[in-house]
Amino acid sequence: MTTFKEDKTSTGNGVGKLSIAEILEAVVGEDIPVRFSAYDGSSTGAQDAKYGLDLKSPRGTTYLVTAPGDLGMARAYVSGDLEATGVHPGDPYEILRVLGDQLHFSRPSAKELAAITRSLGWELLKPVAPPPQEHLPRWRRFAEGLRHSKTRDAEAIHHHYDVSNAFYEKVLGPSMTYTCAAYESPDQSLEDAQDNKYRLVFEKLNLKPGDRLLDIGCGWGGMVRYAARHGVKAIGATLSAEQAAWAQKAIADEGLSELAEVRHSDYRDITETGFDAVSSIGLTEHIGVHNYPAYFEFIKGKLREGGLLLNHCITRPDNKHNARAGGFIDRYVFPDGELTGSGRIITEIQDVGLEVRHEENLREHYALTLAGWCRNLVDNWDACVAEVGEGTARVWGLYMAGSRLGFERNGIQLHQVLAVKTSPKGDAGVPLRPWWKA
Template identity: 50%
Template sequence: MMSTSESTCTVADMVKAVTTPPLPLRVTAYDGSAVGPRACDLELHVVSPKALSYIITAPGELGLARAYIMGQIVARGVEPGDPYRAFDRLEQLRAQLRRPSLTSLRRILTTIGRSGLRRPDVPDAETPPAWRRALTGVRPHTARGDRDTVSSHYDRSNRFYSMVLGPLMTYTCALFTRPDDSLEDAQDNKIRLVLDKLDLEPGQRLLDIGCGWGSVLVAAAQRGIRAIGVTLSEPQARWANEWIAREGLSDLAEARVMDYREVPERGFDAICSLGMMEHVGVRHYDEYFSTMFSLLRPGGRLLNHQITRRDSTQPNRAGAFIGRYVFPDGELAAPGVVMTHLHDAGFEVVHEENLRQHYALTLERWCRNLQEHWDAAVASGGSQTSLLWGLYMAGARWNFERDTIQIHQLLAVRPGLEQDGHWYPLRPWWNA
C-alpha cells in the first residue's frame, strides 16, 4: 500500500506529469514547489488549490482564464494590462501537453481530492452558456437575446472604456499609415475613410448601425450629414448624445437605444456598420443584409466593417473564453461567406479590403492605454474586468498577427433605378 506521501503530489509534479520538457516558462506554487527554468522571464504562480479547481472543472482555456481573472494564477514577468508576451509561451506549452500515466493521474486526483475540490465561483463578468440562457427564455440573436449580450459587454463603466479606447471612444479597428501613428490619428483616419467611401453630401442621411459612443455620428455631422445611430447599450447612447450636444450638432445627429430591425425610417443615402456583425450570428446574415437593403434608397451605399475568420474551414463559433466573457453568442464567418450573403440580399460589392494588420496595431495601443491607466482602471471597473480586458485584447492581438482572424471592410451599393447601371464612379473616389 502506498504511503500518504507517495499517493499525493505537488503542483510541480502535476505539471511534470502532463507536459514534455523543457518547459518554455516557470511554474511556482503555493506548496513551495517549482518547475521550469529558474532564469525564465515568465513565471506562472499558482496561488492556492482553488486554481486547480478552476482548471479541473473547466479544462482548457476557460478554466485557465477563470483562475487568472480571479487572481488564483498570477503571471509574473508581464504587465497585467498587456500580457501579450505570454501567449507565445502558452502556445508552446500547449504543444507540449501529454497524457499522464495512470499512476500519475491517480496521484493528481488524490491530491486534488484531499484539497477539498468543489466547483469554484466563476468571475462576475462571465455570461452563462447559451443553453442555460435558453432555459430562461433568452434565445441567441432574438431582440431580447441581443440586448442581453450587448449589455453584458458594453454596459460597463464609460470611464473604464475611455481609459482603454482613448478620447475618440472608438471600439473598432483603426487605420494606420505608419506603425508609429498615434491611436487617435489612426482612428481619425479610419472614420475619415469610412465617410469618404460613403461619399455623402451635406444634408444627405446616414444610418450608423451599432454606433457605439458616437464617433462616426459626430464626424458625419461635422460634414453637414444628417446622421442617426442605433445601439442596444443605453450608456453608449447617452455618451454619444452628450458628445453630440457638446459639439453643437444635435440638429444633425442623434443616437438611439434601438434594434437595427426596428428603425422606422427608410430611404437612407448610406449605412455604415462597424464592428456590429460579430453579434449577428451567421444564420441571421440574410436578415441582417436584407434589412439594410430595405433601409437604403436605390443607389445608396453600405460600408460593412467586421471581424472574420481566415477561411471557411474554421468554425463559426467563438471559443469558450470569448463566448463567455467577450462576445456571448458571437460568430464569425469567412470573408467570402459574408460577400455571398451581401450579393444574395441584392447588393453589388464595389470594394473590399483586409485590415488585419491594422487591428493588431490597434489592440497593441489599447493594451498600452490599459497598462498606463492600470490603477485607475481597476478603481473604475474592478480587478476582474481589468484583468479580463488585458487578457482578451492581448490574445486578440496575438491572433490577428498570426492571421487566425481577419477584419474586412466591404463597400456595397444597392442597385439604382438608372437603366445604364452607372450607380457609382468608374474608379475609387477616396484617398486610401
C-alpha cells in the same frame, strides 16, 4: 514527461502523490518556457525565464482542472488565483506570446491520469463558482430569450458595453472608438488612426454634405459625429443605454444636434428609409451567422438606389470553422458572439441582391489598435481598477492581449466590405475606379 517515483505515500501501484509542478510536467512536459510555482511549494520550468506563472491557491487548481483550456485559465487569472509575473496585468501579451509559441500540451496516459486524480483529491475536482465577471453558459441563457432575439441581444450588449463609460474613456482614449483603427504607419497615434478609419469609411461611402447616413451598432457615436462634422445627416443606433447617453451628450457638446442623433434602440426598430449610405462597424459579430440574410436584407431595404453599404467586422481566416466563439470570449467578452470568414459575409451580401464592389483585410491594423488599448489600460490601471474592479480590468487586459496575438498570427482577421444597391437595370452610380484615399 515527468517520471513518477515510488515513495511511502504510494497507493499500491508504485506511484506516489504528485506535486502541482509534477502534475503540470505530466501535461506539458518538463521543457516549460516560463517559471512556474505553486502554493504547495513546488516549482518547475526555466528558473531564469523572463516570465512566470504563480498558482496561488487550491481554488485556482480547481478552475484549471474542471474547465481545461482557455476558460479554466481565464477563471484562475481573472480571480487572481493565477498570477503572471514579468508582465503587467493590463497587458499580458508577452507571456501569452511565449506560451503560444512554446507550450505544447500532451495527453497523459491512463496511469498518469489516475495518479493526477489521486494526487489532487476529489475535493479539488469538484467545480466551484466562477468569478462574478463570467456570463452564464449558452444553455442557461434561455431565460434571456432565444439566441439573437431582441431581448437576449440587449442583454449580451449590456454585459460587455455597459461596464462604465469612465472605464472606456481610459482604455479607448478620446475617440471613444471600440473598433479597429486604420493606420497610415505603425507609429501613428491611436487617436489619429481612429480618425483615419472614420475618414476611410466616410470616403468609401462616397458621402457628401446633405446626404443621410444610418450607422448600425454605432457605439459612442464616433462615425455619426464624424459624418455630421462633414455636413451629413446621421442616425446611429445602439443597444447600450450608456453608449447612447454618452453619444448624445457628445453630439450636443459639439453643436451637432441638427445633424446627428444616437438612439438607444435595436437596429431592427429603425423605421426611416432612403438612406444614401449605411455603415455597420463592428456589429456583424453580434448578429449570428444564421441571421445574416435577414440582416443584409434589412440594410438593403434602408438604402436608396445607388446607396452604399460599408460592413466592417472581425472574421475568421476561412469559411469552414464553427462560428461560435471559444469559452473565454463567450463567457467573459462577447456572449453569443459568432465569427465566420469574409467569403461567407460577401456571399450573404450578394444573395440579398447588393453588389459587392470592394473588400480589404485590416488584420494587422487591429493588432496595432489592441496594442494601443493595452497601453492605455496599463497607463491608467489604478483608475480603471477603481472604476470597475481588478477582476474586470484583468478580463480586459487578457482579452485585448490575446486578441492582438490572434490578429498577428492570422487566427482572426478584420474585413471591410463595400457594396451598392443597384437600380433594376444594374446602374450603380459609382466611379469606375476606387474614389477614396487608401
